[in-house]
Amino acid sequence: MTTLAKTSAVRSLATQTSIRRKAMSYLARSWPLYVMVLPGLVLLLIFNYYPMYGIRIAFQDYNPALGFDQSPWVGLKHFEYMLKLPTFRLLFRNTLMLAIGKILFLQVTAIVLAFMLNEIRMRVFKRVFNQILYLPHFLSWVIVAGILLDLLSANGLVGRFLGGLGLNSFMFLGNAAFFPWTVIFSHVWKEAGWSTIIYLAALTAIDPQISEAAAVDGANRLQRIWYINLPGIAPTIALIACLSLGGILDAGFEQIFNLYNPTVYATGDILDTYVYRAGLISARFSLATAIGLIKSTLGFVLITLAYWLAAKYANYRVF
Amino acid sequence: MKEPRITRRDFIRASVLAAAGATLTACAGQPTPAPTQPPAATAKPAATAVPTAVPTAVPTARPTATAVPTAKPAPLTAEQLMVKAGLPLPGLPDQGWKYTFPDLPPGMPMDPPLRITTNRIVGSDVVFAQGDDIDNNPFTRMAKALFGIEWKHKWTAGNWDDYTTKWNLAVAAKDLPDTAIYIGGDLLVNGLKAGLFADITDAYENYASKKWVKDVFARYGDLPWAYARVKGRLMGWPYVEQAAQNDKVMWIRKDWLDKLGLAVPKTLGELYEVATAFRKNDLGKGAKGTTLGIAFQQELVSWYGSADPIIGSIAGTLPNFWTKNDKGQLENGIINPRMKDALIFLAKWYKEGLLPADFATRPTGEAQKLVAGNLCGIHFTPHWDAGWGCGESKQNDPSAEWEAHEIPAGPAGKKKMWSNPFGASIFPLRAGLGQAYADAYVKQCSWLVEFFEDPEKLPGGSYQIKGVTFDIVDGAFKPIPNVHFPKWVPGPILGSGNGGVDPERAYRHMLKTRSWKEVPEDKRNPYQKFVLNDPAGNQERYQKAFLLNVSVSEQQGIKNLFNAPPTQGMVDFGAELNSMWAQTWTGIVTGQKPASAFDEFVVNWKKMGGDQITKEVNDWWQSR
Numbered sequence: 057m058t059t060l061a062k063t064s065a066v067r068s069l070a071t072q073t074s075i076r077r078k079a080m081s082y083l084a085r086s087w088p089l090y091v092m093v094l095p096g097l098v099l100l101l102i103f104n105y106y107p108m109y110g111i112r113i114a115f116q117d118y119n120p121a122l123g124f125d126q127s128p129w130v131g132l133k134h135f136e137y138m139l140k141l142p143t144f145r146l147l148f149r150n151t152l153m154l155a156i157g158k159i160l161f162l163q164v165t166a167i168v169l170a171f172m173l174n175e176i177r178m179r180v181f182k183r184v185f186n187q188i189l190y191l192p193h194f195l196s197w198v199i200v201a202g203i204l205l206d207l208l209s210a211n212g213l214v215g216r217f218l219g220g221l222g223l224n225s226f227m228f229l230g231n232a233a234f235f236p237w238t239v240i241f242s243h244v245w246k247e248a249g250w251s252t253i254i255y256l257a258a259l260t261a262i263d264p265q266i267s268e269a270a271a272v273d274g275a276n277r278l279q280r281i282w283y284i285n286l287p288g289i290a291p292t293i294a295l296i297a298c299l300s301l302g303g304i305l306d307a308g309f310e311q312i313f314n315l316y317n318p319t320v321y322a323t324g325d326i327l328d329t330y331v332y333r334a335g336l337i338s339a340r341f342s343l344a345t346a347i348g349l350i351k352s353t354l355g356f357v358l359i360t361l362a363y364w365l366a367a368k369y370a371n372y373r374v375f
Numbered sequence: 376m377k378e379p380r381i382t383r384r385d386f387i388r389a390s391v392l393a394a395a396g397a398t399l400t401a402c403a404g405q406p407t408p409a410p411t412q413p414p415a416a417t418a419k420p421a422a423t424a425v426p427t428a429v430p431t432a433v434p435t436a437r438p439t440a441t442a443v444p445t446a447k448p449a450p451l452t453a454e455q456l457m458v459k460a461g462l463p464l465p466g467l468p469d470q471g472w473k474y475t476f477p478d479l480p481p482g483m484p485m486d487p488p489l490r491i492t493t494n495r496i497v498g499s500d501v502v503f504a505q506g507d508d509i510d511n512n513p514f515t516r517m518a519k520a521l522f523g524i525e526w527k528h529k530w531t532a533g534n535w536d537d538y539t540t541k542w543n544l545a546v547a548a549k550d551l552p553d554t555a556i557y558i559g560g561d562l563l564v565n566g567l568k569a570g571l572f573a574d575i576t577d578a579y580e581n582y583a584s585k586k587w588v589k590d591v592f593a594r595y596g597d598l599p600w601a602y603a604r605v606k607g608r609l610m611g612w613p614y615v616e617q618a619a620q621n622d623k624v625m626w627i628r629k630d631w632l633d634k635l636g637l638a639v640p641k642t643l644g645e646l647y648e649v650a651t652a653f654r655k656n657d658l659g660k661g662a663k664g665t666t667l668g669i670a671f672q673q674e675l676v677s678w679y680g681s682a683d684p685i686i687g688s689i690a691g692t693l694p695n696f697w698t699k700n701d702k703g704q705l706e707n708g709i710i711n712p713r714m715k716d717a718l719i720f721l722a723k724w725y726k727e728g729l730l731p732a733d734f735a736t737r738p739t740g741e742a743q744k745l746v747a748g749n750l751c752g753i754h755f756t757p758h759w760d761a762g763w764g765c766g767e768s769k770q771n772d773p774s775a776e777w778e779a780h781e782i783p784a785g786p787a788g789k790k791k792m793w794s795n796p797f798g799a800s801i802f803p804l805r806a807g808l809g810q811a812y813a814d815a816y817v818k819q820c821s822w823l824v825e826f827f828e829d830p831e832k833l834p835g836g837s838y839q840i841k842g843v844t845f846d847i848v849d850g851a852f853k854p855i856p857n858v859h860f861p862k863w864v865p866g867p868i869l870g871s872g873n874g875g876v877d878p879e880r881a882y883r884h885m886l887k888t889r890s891w892k893e894v895p896e897d898k899r900n901p902y903q904k905f906v907l908n909d910p911a912g913n914q915e916r917y918q919k920a921f922l923l924n925v926s927v928s929e930q931q932g933i934k935n936l937f938n939a940p941p942t943q944g945m946v947d948f949g950a951e952l953n954s955m956w957a958q959t960w961t962g963i964v965t966g967q968k969p970a971s972a973f974d975e976f977v978v979n980w981k982k983m984g985g986d987q988i989t990k991e992v993n994d995w996w997q998s999r
Contacts, residue, residue: 120546121569141951142983210732211665219664226733230965317673317735318957319965325954336536338950339543339561 114345134346143330150236151326154307157240159300165248167293170255171281189249200246201314204238205229235320243311254296255289262288295370302359305351327351453479453521460520462513465838467847472900475832477825480582480818485523489815492552493865494545496538497531501871502857504843513840514863522819526865528552546571551805553812554866557614559800563602564940572610572803578813579609587825591877595797597999601938603801611801612820612867618878619924621757621794622932623684625783626765626920628752629776631658639778643688643720643785646753650729653752660749660772668729670754672742675960676792679764680742682721683792684755687933688785689717693792694956697937697992705936705992709956710980713787715973718963725964735961743767749775755782755791758920762913769911779920781927793932796878799940802867816866823868827861828880835902836884837861852905882925885918942991948984955979 083090109124114134116127138144169189176182192200207214208228218224228238262285270280309328316324327347335344366372453476457464466472495501495509503512509528518524529552530545532538542562545551551571558566566572583589592599592613603611627639631653640646650668653659659666670680676693677683683693692698692708700706708714724730731737731745745751746764749772756764758779765777782789804813827833838860839845846853861869868875877883891903899907909915941949959976962968981989 119565119568120543121565121571123547123549126569137947142979143951143954205736208733209736211661215733216662224732226736226965230733230735230961231967317961318954319735319961319967321954321958333954334950336540338946339539339565340946340950 111345111349113342114349116342118342118345120341130342134343135350137343138346138350143325146322147325147327147330150323151305151307151328154236154239154312154324154326155304157236158243158308159297159304161240161244162247162251163293163296163300165244166251167255167289169248170252170259170289171285173252173256174259174285175277175281186249186252189252191249192246193250195246197308197310197314200242201311204242204315229315230317230319232320232322232324235316235324239308239312239315239324242315243308254292258289258292259285291370295366295372298362298366298370298372301362301365302355304358305355450479452476456484456520457517460516462516462520463840463842465840466834467841467901470900471898472834472902474834474838477822477829477832479521480822483522483815483818484520485815488519488523488525489811490525490527491554491812491815492527492529493554493556494529494538494541494552495531495556495865496534496871498533498871500857500859501862502859503863504855504858509863512863513843513860518819522815522822524815524819528865553808554802554804554816556802556865556867556870557798557800557872558611558803559602559798560941561946563801564946566803567605567610567940571806573806573808573813574608574610575612575804575813575817576609578810578817582814582817582821584821584825587828588821588876595878598795598797598938601797602799602940603803611803612816614798614800614802614867614872614874615876615878616794616796616798616872616874617881618796619758619794619882619921619928620796621678621792622924622928623681623755623782623791624758624779624920624924625684625781626746626754626756626760626777626779628653628658629778630774631752634658639780640783642783643685646783647724647729650724650753651727654727654729658752665750667731667745667751668724668727668753670742670745670751670756671730671734672737672739673735673961674739677739679739679756679760680745680754681756681792684782684790685720685785686714686717687790687792688782688787689720690714691787691790691933693933693935694960695953696792696933696935698933699936704989705996706989707985707992708933710977710985712977715970716786718960718973719970721964722966722970726966730964735965747771758917758924761917761920765916766911766913777916779916779923781923782931789927789931790933791931793928793934795935795938797938799938820866820868823864823866824876827869828875828877828883830884830887833884835888835906836881839902847901850901852901854905882921885921889918936996937992939995942988942995944984944988944991948988951983952980952985952988955983 112124113127115129115131116124117130117133118124118127173182173185173189176185206212208226209215210219210224210226214228215226227234229235266284267280270284275283305327307326307328309326309332312324312326313329313332316329331344331347331351334340334347451459454464456479457476465474497509501509503509507513509531510526515526518526530541532541538557539562542555542558546566546569558572599613599615600609601613603609603613625640627649632639632649635652635656637649637652638645640649647668654666654668657664657666671682672680675682675686676695687693690708690711690713692706692711692714694707694709694714696708697705698708721730725732725734742754742756743760743764746754746756746760747767749768754760754764761777761779765775768777769775782791804816825832827836827838830836839854840860841847844855844858844860846855861873862871864870873881888906891899891907894903906914955976959968959972963970963972
């Protein structure tokens with residue numbers, strides 16, 4: 057027993073020294089890299105990890121005047137309250153529906169657009185169309201929402217047109233059944249161009265010789281798209297689909313906040329807008345943090361899952 | 376031994392002293408040159424006891440300090456202090472436009488001056504004259520000269536949300552300004568819980584003017600101190616708006632009525648007919664068929680284009696107003712069964728296109744554009760709209776004749792919101808500051824009240840400085856646009872919300888201004904001429920509406936009987952209940968929900984915390 061222990065101790069000592077030596081030589085070689093990483097790491101710690109200390113207010117009745125230390129601990133009170141909220145299920149459902157709808161419609165539109173752009177032969181046209189399609193991405197939602205509100209108002213362009221048909225244009229923003237579609241389509245309009253970039257890149261990676269060969273064999277454009285281009289970018293599509301999972305609880309605060317109103321809370325109110333109203337407007341920091349914490353936890357799980365799926369099906373790895 | 380060497384510093388010091396001495400002798404026209412400063416300057420460069428700072432102070436400060444004999448220092452009046460500090464006097468004293476400064480509070484101006492830090496909301500309405508800024512403007516210079524208070528802004532915010540966030544950050548960082556503005560709601564509840572605010576009771580008892588402050592507050596019973604008084608102690612100065620500030624009148628287009636041969640509507644039924652006639656005849660200036668029955672926006676009870684006179688006249692109460700029910704208990708008007716009738720009434724208006732189709736997406740302030748753009752002929756807005764929405768409407772369409780009338784009667788009579796002039800927020804001082812700060816603060820407030828609320832002292836109710844807020848062009852008064860003295864004042868008196876003590880101050884000033892009509896034309900001073908010259912009729916329209924509003928305020932106003940910081944239940948469930956309410960009523964009015972959705976709402980409201988809040992409010996009412 058004792059000898060065994062002794063030998064293993066000796067061995068481990070030996071391995072330790074060898075490990076230490078290796079580590080030293082490794083460090084001697086690569087310390088500049090670590091120094092270069094250091095500032096980023098410090099910033100990450102300060103701005104991403106240190107604030108997590110504040111998560112504790114989800115478990116307190118936080119009063120800014122009393123601070124983190126003095127505010128009374130209340131355990132899971134806010135989580136219980138949140139789960140008991142009749143609107144919580146609704147919020148969750150709205151968030152999921154809107155996010156999934158957005159991802160689905162956006163990616164499909166982007167893929168179709170990418171194919172169309174890819175088929176344009178004249179470089180000038182291609183460039184111009186590209187730029188025009190990218191443009192809305194750079195507008196902030198405040199501006200886009202302002203334009204939409206005006207377009208759809210009773211005296212706006214669309215409003216006048218629909219008014220002539222005896223319709224009320226307010227339904228797009230004020231009718232609970234239509235509102236999600238307004239949200240989804242305005243999102244698609246704004247982001248579709250930008251989302252084509254990655255597909256276009258994937259398309260250029262396909263060897264043009266395959267296409268040319270197919271053309272010689274008599275395949276028309278649609279057939280070439282269907283049998284060559286689509287399978288060619290399939291891994292990219294799978295990758296994007298997997299990674300989108302991570303953002304499935306982000307239904308776009310900025311957009312909805314600027315477009316919604318009480319009439320459409322039933323289908324348009326999402327977790328983020330509720331957190332804003334409860335947390336910042338009504339100063340219930342603890343509840344807002346609790347909801348945010350739940351959302352982040354779920355988001356973390358989903359991202360891990362997405363990464364795993366991406367690694368499995370699209371062979372995509374960061375590390 | 377060290378050799379006495381003349382260093383460069385000694386040389387500079389000597390030359391400064393010499394220069395100062397020379398200036399002193401040059402300036403001293405009187406035979407009493409400052410005796411304490413003998414020709415020291417020239418001779419003794421090594422007189423190191425004389426600090427370098429002194430010489431610069433000598434020429435200005437010393438002669439006055441010593442010129443007044445030590446026997447009886449007759450204190451300077453406010454006016455003399457202003458002149459001494461080189462500040463312009465308001466008005467045009469040589470043309471009969473004079474202001475009377477009240478006596479200064481005891482012990483003021485303080486020497487050395489006391490620096491008080493504060494915070495502000497600085498919106499686009501706060502404009503400074505050229506070269507001035509928030510810490511250096513006619514008011515801060517006046518405060519320094521008269522009170523010996525140096526105002527310094529620790530931080531400013533652009534709007535309310537911004538202000539709340541900054542305040543919470545400052546609280547968390549334990550870095551509060553000495554005084555703060557508008558602390559209400561959660562900020563007040565949390566601040567009191569944490570003991571952030573100083574007790575100003577003693578300062579108030581000692582230095583608040585009896586006539587101008589204490590007696591005035593006493594007239595209004597419990598209301599003024601509903602938020603600032605905690606267990607009998609005053610934890611801040613209340614914020615007081617003006618009487619009838621947010622009471623609505625019915626603004627109606629007289630010229631449209633005449634065109635259609637209609638009378639001013641007296642009941643809600645008649646109002647409906649008039650609104651329908653306006654719409655059918657498409658009298659508005661917008662595109663074809665866009666005339667509305669009434670201006671309306673996303674809030675039922677608000678400050679512009681409000682529905683409170685309609686709801687009040689139907690239901691006799693208002694949402695989130697606590698009034699007595701049949702059992703003598705306080706009840707939130709939000710669940711009153713008659714509220715359903717009001718919503719059905721509005722739903723009918725909406726269906727017939729009398730309300731803007733997209734009102735639910737329109738922020739409150741945008742209703743003003745409906746009026747200014749001549750899209751509607753009726754709206755419920757306070758008297759001050761005479762020169763804003765109605766005024767702009769007339770600019771855009773010279774034929775527009777807006778008239779203010781009493782609101783129409785409904786099943787509950789003529790009932791509308793009574794605006795409580797005593798706001799739900801306080802102006803606190805930071806705890807641990809010391810008595811000197813509280814004293815100085817109360818003294819300044821009290822003096823400003825006496826000056827600014829007395830029509831005899833402040834003609835026309837406005838403080839005007841030549842070259843800053845007005846110019847004289849061809850002998851006539853010409854205001855410099857957007858520059859307003861009150862907006863530069865920190866604290867509860869004046870300020871950007873025009874706060875004060877007596878809710879009737881604006882009314883009193885208005886009566887005084889009206890009385891100027893009796894002054895013969897050739898005797899009027901430039902300001903009186905300006906005020907009485909009213910080509911667009913805005914002034915007259917405003918005054919008539921104001922008089923009407925004040926006269927019916929007590930009788931038609933629905934008072935909210937719950938005046939206290941939010942209860943625990945309100946903090947916990949308020950946001951939830953209010954968003955449920957907003958969904959329900961906009962749903963019913965826009966026809967997306969049946970009227971029965973209201974009954975469902977009442978059940979849910981009670982279940983989801985409403986009952987608890989009702990109990991808390993009634994407990995408060997009993998224990999009052």
